[in-house]
């Protein structure tokens with residue numbers, strides 16, 4: 289039996305959307321997970337997990353057939369880090385997290401093989417691992433990447449996405465015991481591209497995984513990030529920054545499944561929207577199962593509407609099945625650009641465009657400071673300035 | 680020597696699509712080095728005057744003029760007014776999360792001067808100014824006014840005043856909400872700024888106690904959107920004894 293989320297919430301921000309915080313009718317634990325395409329009927333758009341998504345634009349990504357296409361890979365691997373392959377059958381037999389929706393099950397079935405990026409146990413490369421996937425034809429591509437960090441490895445992986453494509457992917461991240469892994473996924477597609485992703489993060493005993501999603505480009509981008517714990521003492525941090533322009537649909541769904549005791553999770557996503565039809569969706573599900581005593585979790589989503597005609601949906605869900613937790617809370621709020629802030633900065637001589645940039649940078653500052661990967665931060669700030677230049 | 684001149688200023692605000700006239704013909708001339716106190720009851724339009732000079736978009740000037748050495752202030756954008764040398768210390772300073780005070784101060788200084796301040800002297804100057812205002816150096820790395828107490832916000836306003844060195848400063852109830860110590864510290868900051876820059880000051884207040892620290896040469900009693908009476912410092916003493924009652928009834 290689930291407790292109502294509000295009972296254990298920290299006080300939300302003053303203008304938080306309290307109506308959005310509710311325990312779902314069906315527990316997150318009951319959603320289908322399977323390697324079989326047939327287990328996932330074609331989405332209609334009425335399902336809980338598809339209700340915000342423009343499914344009509346995604347039909348091709350639900351079709352159960354291979355395309356034989358792939359994206360261009362550019363990689364930069366520090367010494368010791370390797371990329372090899374694994375068959376789909378071997379991957380399934382490994383007991384890895386199974387697909388959780390129609391797009392993911394199709395992508396996993398037709399990826400043609402899993403790319404496996406291995407960071408050896410105890411390796412601590414100082415340079416980030418970089419893999420950039422580039423599309424040039426707009427073709428439909430299925431992909432599956434598995435990132436494995438051995439026990440006590442410490443590394444950062446930056447996964448870039450650019451160009452024109454309809455990309456449907458599964459990304460599996462497995463962090464061994466005591467590993468400290470940061471995975472950054474950058475969505476900087478052309479504005480015609482589509483990207484659906486299921487990211488499964490498995491946090492080992494006493495391991496720490498930071499999953500960072502930066503979504504700026506693409507017509508439709510939808511990332512489902514699922515975190516689970518292979519043992520006690522793990523930490524999952526999920527950070528996201530998104531910026532939606534006119535006509536863009538950017539959706540981020542997170543599910544943190546606390547099954548092991550004494551684990552922590554912290555989720556913080558911030559998004560800015562501008563222009564007609566800019567639409568963002570953030571869904572943050574956290575499930576604290578009966579066995580997950582001593583759990584500490586917090587999730588936050590904030591959206592900044594820079595213009596009229598944009599829409600941000602934000603839905604935090606917290607299900608708690610044990611009373612023995614260290615702390616659980618969430619906050620969600622969507623606000624308009626505050627003209628008083630603009631006035632204050634301008635009244636100190638700062639020209640309007642620069643003042644606007646400062647306010648938006650300030651809005652993102654808290655999550656940006658948590659990202660902690662300097663080259664990603666610099667790149668992100670430049671990208672935000674560029675987005676604002678387009679107002 | 681500069682002159683800020685306000686002539687027959689009429690200002691309205693629009694709420695629920697109804698225009699309401701707040702300022703009904705304000706005349707005021709302030710020269711460099713002068714200190715003018717504007718005193719008036721709550722709701723008389725003091726903040727409206729301050730915001731209208733600064734260019735807040737909520738207030739519409741329906742007639743009259745504001746000029747700075749003959750230049751039309753009303754034709755300038757908010758930031759142009761600040762760069763022309765006007766400064767408004769706000770009654771309720773705005774929080775701007777995520778921008779550090781130090782970044783904000785440097786950006787504002789650069790904008791106002793038209794060039795970036797020299798790093799080493801600037802850092803020293805900021806530190807010194809904060810010290811004078813008894814502000815913990817840790818404030819430099821906090822978000823602008825973010826979680827500041829009322830008194831801290833007011834000190835931060837005066838810090839900006841001291842660093843940006845405007846030609847005219849409008850202080851909108853900088854004294855309200857301050858305890859005696861803070862009032863003295865903040866007043867000293869204003870006096871210091873005036874001594875070093877020779878700026879003109881328009882000191883808006885509801886109470887007389889700040890006038891013990893900042894000495895005006897001119898006192899204007901503001902009632903119902905216009906100046907009802909003016910005089911020297913003795914007028915403030917009279918208000919201290921009698922309150923605003925005489926003016927308020929006279930205005931009805």
Ligand SMILES: Nc1ncnc2c1ncn2[C@@H]1O[C@H](COP(=O)(O)OP(=O)(O)O)[C@@H](O)[C@H]1O
Nearest residue numbers: 692694701720721722723724725726727728737
């Ligand atoms: N933004 C606003 N919306 C509605 N009424 C306002 C607004 N600003 C000022 N007023 C009204 O204008 C009048 C003058 O207000 P204000 O200038 O703040 O006075 P003071 O600063 O002297 O207390 C008051 O009647 C106040 O209610």
Ligand SMILES: [Mg+2]
Nearest residue numbers: 725726770852
């Ligand atoms: Mg006022």
